[in-house]
Amino acid sequence: GAVVSQHPSRVICKSGTSVKIECRSLDFQATTMFWYRQFPKKSLMLMATSNEGSKATYEQGVEKDKFLINHASLTLSTLTVTSAHPEDSSFYICSARPLADDYEQYFGPGTRLTVT
């Protein structure tokens, strides 16, 4: 149980285009999902907290107009990188916290984004 999927696992896009990453909780409902970015050999950097049915809460320094987050249902959150540039290339990871759970979060397998 407690499986989180991400799609796509890898994506290559051209500079200036937008790319959407999906995060799904497969066997549980999640009011809260989190989006992280991870650079090589570095820790996870929280980008935003996504709450179902409301606007995401972005961390300081994260451009909300560039990284659009939508949490339309209790099992799906999406991250759209708009007008991507090579510096947006990174490993993006989502996690989901089950309903009525104050502690656990389950991570997706990550999405490798390369912007050329």
Place this chain on the structure above:
Amino acid sequence: QQQVKQSPQSLIVQKGGISIINCAYENTAFDYFPWYQQFPGKGPALLIAIRPDVSEKKEGRFTISFNKSAKQFSLHIMDSQPGDSATYFCAAQVSGGYQKVTFGTGTKLQVIP
């Protein structure tokens, strides 16, 4: 105050040995301390977690030791195996559905045969 300091940055242990990773925190409001294991190109996976009302938690070869007064906690991997080679992150958070997790900087563990 939100930081979680983790050491060492990297660790090489022989098969069968004990791997020890240490973390320290400042925020006394933290009440949940998970450890995550991450393999290259994969998302982190919860390994073991502890709450501050206990000083130790053991699951198989993995043990968390927790020192509330010192605001420190550590992960011990007994009988380390090559398959344990991964990056380990300690973390801390305040309980609550919307609360975010603060991660340590990570420790890359290599277990050599």
